[in-house]
Amino acid sequence: MIAAEVARITGREVAEVRRLSGGDTAAAFAVRLDDGTEVFAKSASPSMPGAAAAEAASLRWLAEPGAVPVPEVLGEGEDVLVTEHVAAASPTARAAEELGRGLARLHDAGAPAFGSAPPGGPADAWIGLAPMRDEPERDWPTFYARHRVQPYVRRAIDSGALEAESARVLDRVCEALPELAGPAEPPSRLHGDLWSGNVHWGRDRAWLIDPAAHGGHRETDLAMLHLFGCPHLERIVAAYQEVHPLADGWRERIALHQLFPLLVHAVLFGGGYGTQAARAAGQALRSH
Template sequence: MRTRSSGSLVEAEVADGWVVVKHAPGAAVAEAAGLRWLASADAVPVVGVRGFDDEWLVLDHVVSARPTVAAARSFGLGLARLHAAGAPAFGSPPPGGPVEAWIGRAPMANVTGAEWPRWYAEQRVLPYVRRAVDGGVLDGGEAGVFERACSLFASVAGPAEPPARLHGDLWNGNVLWTADGVCLIDPAAHGGHRETDLAMLHLFGCPHLEEMLAAYDSAAPLAAGWRARVALHQLFPLLVHAVLFGRSYAVQALAAARELL
């Protein structure tokens, strides 16, 4: 059997082609459940799960191709359908997925809530502020900036929306461009606000992003003022990155929080 390795990933040739074997101790079950939940919406192509256990995932191999405007527009339409597939509640895990899940290498609790602003503050912002303080990435005074911003979420969050089915870690590296369009990998799937996925695409860039957003908006119009709320929704990924990668992301998160004050 031929193999190729890169970090925690090993590509292996099997009878019907190549697969990707991923070592993900503690996170494999959550990732497999997330991939299957996203795929069940039949909205955006998602990498196929061949098998998994507590530590390992076996996934279909995806052949990359150049991003195109047509693929970006198709992705926008599909992402709108994916979000519209919904979730039982904000914070709900995928069926079969654990409450104690992951986003990248950071823990992420899938604890449910009925109102998005309060849930977002309590489950997606403040836990990572506390981790950043404990890790010496933020100080106590800076933590207070986030606490004040959280107190304003209800007034700046825009119209209430039902829980969307989120990829949850939708940065450009998890959007694979293929000859057939986009294929999604490596989710932190949960029920959330659809603008959070879009804000993450803005944060880390995405080829033909404006064309993708225009297609999304044509299929599922975004609430007025959504661009002004990008900083609000970027607090979560920025704080996760601050916890994982340090001070430069903490500075960006602080800037986003101060934008809300």
């Protein structure tokens, strides 16, 4: 099936298909075409309608400013995405610094509104295996509370991953978001799911892959990089600061921006992440 779809999308015959390891949202393949070109293909789960279109729109939007390397979209079908193939290499400090500067320029490319979807992308998108609604709002606190934190607090309660007392702490964070969010900033063009696994280290450069792009707060991408760690993270941050310094207190707001991914993990993987989300919420309240 994947060979036929790649052939249809690229207009080339397929010479070889290799299944790749890794990834939790789609089956991934390296595909060699009849002219010797190797492309990357992924097949989304049928339970994730629109995922291929959402990712294709995200990649195109992130590539538009030319700020940071993003795989070129070669085409997409109903549930198959085909992009250029980028060979993996080891992380380097130089690539990390270039990523930091590029990420700052990408954020500065901006977005129409907080919560805006990429042009041509669906409002109902995905972050990993989880649904994610992109809905424009007038300010970041409103968007973050209404379309990121609160929907997943309800899901986490329903799934048993979050206790009522912890949910109340998260509710207090949402109420206090205008005071917790720091200085107001214009909407940035975000990757949206920038944990370390979505930084692909190629030869001499770091590439952004698997985005959940939308208009948001630039501290969100940096908080995601801090969530599970990333090679040369402090070099990335220092280089970012060279281009567009972050507002005072941004490190104290990391926990605030990590609430959404922690709640998503709580719903998908269990209550341990619910405890982490509640702890991060308490930290966000104390840091104010």
